[in-house]
Amino acid sequence: MKYENPNHERLDEATRRRLARLASKPVDTTRLEARLNKAIESQQPSNHLIQSTRLRWWRPVSRVAAMVAVVGLIGLLFTSMGSNPAIASTTDLVRVHREVMAGEPGLVPVANFAQATDAIQRMWPQAPKLPEPTVGQIKASCLHNVADHDVACLKLEFNGEPITMVVGHSREIVCSAAHRQVSRDGRTYLVHDRDGVRMVMISSQGRWVCLMGSLSIDELIEVADGLRF
Amino acid sequence: MTNDPVSDEQQRRFTQLAWPYLATVLRTARYVASSEADAEDLAQDTMIKAMRAIDSFRDGTDMKAWLTTILKRTFIDKLRADQRRIQPQGLGDVDHVAGPNVPVGAFDDDWPEPEELLNQFEDEAVIEALKRLPEDIRWTLILVDVEQMDQTSAAGVLEVPVGTIKSRAHYGRKMLRDLLYQMAQKRGWVTAVENPSL
Numbered sequence: 001m002k003y004e005n006p007n008h009e010r011l012d013e014a015t016r017r018r019l020a021r022l023a024s025k026p027v028d029t030t031r032l033e034a035r036l037n038k039a040i041e042s043q044q045p046s047n048h049l050i051q052s053t054r055l056r057w058w059r060p061v062s063r064v065a066a067m068v069a070v071v072g073l074i075g076l077l078f079t080s081m082g083s084n085p086a087i088a089s090t091t092d093l094v095r096v097h098r099e100v101m102a103g104e105p106g107l108v109p110v111a112n113f114a115q116a117t118d119a120i121q122r123m124w125p126q127a128p129k130l131p132e133p134t135v136g137q138i139k140a141s142c143l144h145n146v147a148d149h150d151v152a153c154l155k156l157e158f159n160g161e162p163i164t165m166v167v168g169h170s171r172e173i174v175c176s177a178a179h180r181q182v183s184r185d186g187r188t189y190l191v192h193d194r195d196g197v198r199m200v201m202i203s204s205q206g207r208w209v210c211l212m213g214s215l216s217i218d219e220l221i222e223v224a225d226g227l228r229f
Numbered sequence: 230m231t232n233d234p235v236s237d238e239q240q241r242r243f244t245q246l247a248w249p250y251l252a253t254v255l256r257t258a259r260y261v262a263s264s265e266a267d268a269e270d271l272a273q274d275t276m277i278k279a280m281r282a283i284d285s286f287r288d289g290t291d292m293k294a295w296l297t298t299i300l301k302r303t304f305i306d307k308l309r310a311d312q313r314r315i316q317p318q319g320l321g322d323v324d325h326v327a328g329p330n331v332p333v334g335a336f337d338d339d340w341p342e343p344e345e346l347l348n349q350f351e352d353e354a355v356i357e358a359l360k361r362l363p364e365d366i367r368w369t370l371i372l373v374d375v376e377q378m379d380q381t382s383a384a385g386v387l388e389v390p391v392g393t394i395k396s397r398a399h400y401g402r403k404m405l406r407d408l409l410y411q412m413a414q415k416r417g418w419v420t421a422v423e424n425p426s427l
Contacts, residue, residue: 007337007338008334008337010343011337011340011343011406012399012402014343014344015343015347015374015402015406016374016402017344017347018347018348018350018355019355019370019374019402019405020374020375020377021352022256022352022355022375023256023375023376023377025256025352027252027255027256027259029251029255031269032251032255032269032272032273033251035269036251036273036277039273040277040280181252183249186246186249186292188249188250188252203244203248204244204245205241205245206240206244229245
């Protein structure tokens with residue numbers, strides 16, 4: 001583009017930079033995420049319908065019993081679809097972090113990721129598959145409750161500082177609204193700072209993960225970047 | 230677009246590749262939709278379409294451009310459904326935004342310190358001005374300047390030649406500056422120009 005006047009190039013560049021700044025304006029996606037999670041659930045194949053098709057060939061008594069089960073399943077499905085994901089408040093998360101740091105009684109010491117996964121699975125068979133941290137050391141695991149939903153917690157250590165990693169089902173838990181976003185290597189992190197506890201959250205592949213501690217946001221993102229989903 | 234259930238693999242690819250761009254999709258939707266509710270509907274429809282079509286996304290290509298293309302088509306479909314027509318505007322059709330007798334770029338010689346003055350505007354004011362621009366020009370500025378998409382990708386999304394993108398971006402920035410300059414005048418940040426068209 002040729003400029004009629006050298007001032008126009010300066011003006012254009014300044015306008016470009018001002019518009020580019022709009023992209024760093026935080027976007028609260030909480031409500032949209034909740035709506036999408038609900039919509040995605042409704043797009044899943046309905047196993048109960050497949051089952052009911054097969055039931056046509058069953059003996060009548062078995063069919064009646066099976067239909068009762070199917071009706072129950074449908075009821076359960078509707079109940080679960082009707083509930084919105086809960087918002088994980090940063091206050092709740094700070095509480096969880098402090099309890100983990102204080103070495104609460106439920107904390108199980110572990111030496112590696114396999115042990116942590118086993119411990120969580122024993123306590124909570126429906127737990128989401130934990131993303132594997134590839135940086136930092138795993139020290140302990142436990143279960144907690146955030147916004148009336150179970151979450152798995154790992155105590156990690158990175159650069160000599162403790163971190164709490166909380167993992168829940170993203171259909172049950174979404175991030176709270178006040179946040180800014182940081183994008184790195186194609187992943188988008190939601191960042192919070194509450195009562196001196198820094199938090200980095202990400203939702204990926206059906207899982208909601210929060211990493212928190214007194215480390216800098218960059219260090220927490222480094223740990224989050226290393227998570228293997 | 231079918232209504233077949235989405236497979237686990239489709240969902241996995243979608244959450245891995247498209248989900249990180251949720252904020253970008255919502256932001257763009259907010260700049261083109263007329264209300265917050267419309268923007269959320271538009272962003273949701275876009276993401277659901279993207280999940281269903283994720284098999285057609287080729288790994289290694291630009292996910293942001295792919296999602297933006299879906300967003301733009303969804304936006305146009307919604308306008309058509311509302312029985313409103315998009316009027317494609319050539320640059321010659323739009324010769325002013327600041328007033329009937331004010332040619333585009335009329336205030337350009339009057340900007341004292343452009344960087345400083347532009348930074349005085351809060352984001353909401355810049356967005357308001359952006360929303361007053363003609364559709365095609367607004368889309369171009371959103372893609373090229375806000376989302377920092379390269380001009381070739383933007384041309385692909387908007388289905389126009391790269392040259393058109395360059396002209397629209399240049400012309401659009403001038404229009405935006407005209408609107409912002411008038412706001413600055415109203416706020417008393419700059420002295421009103423008597424006859425900017427001269």
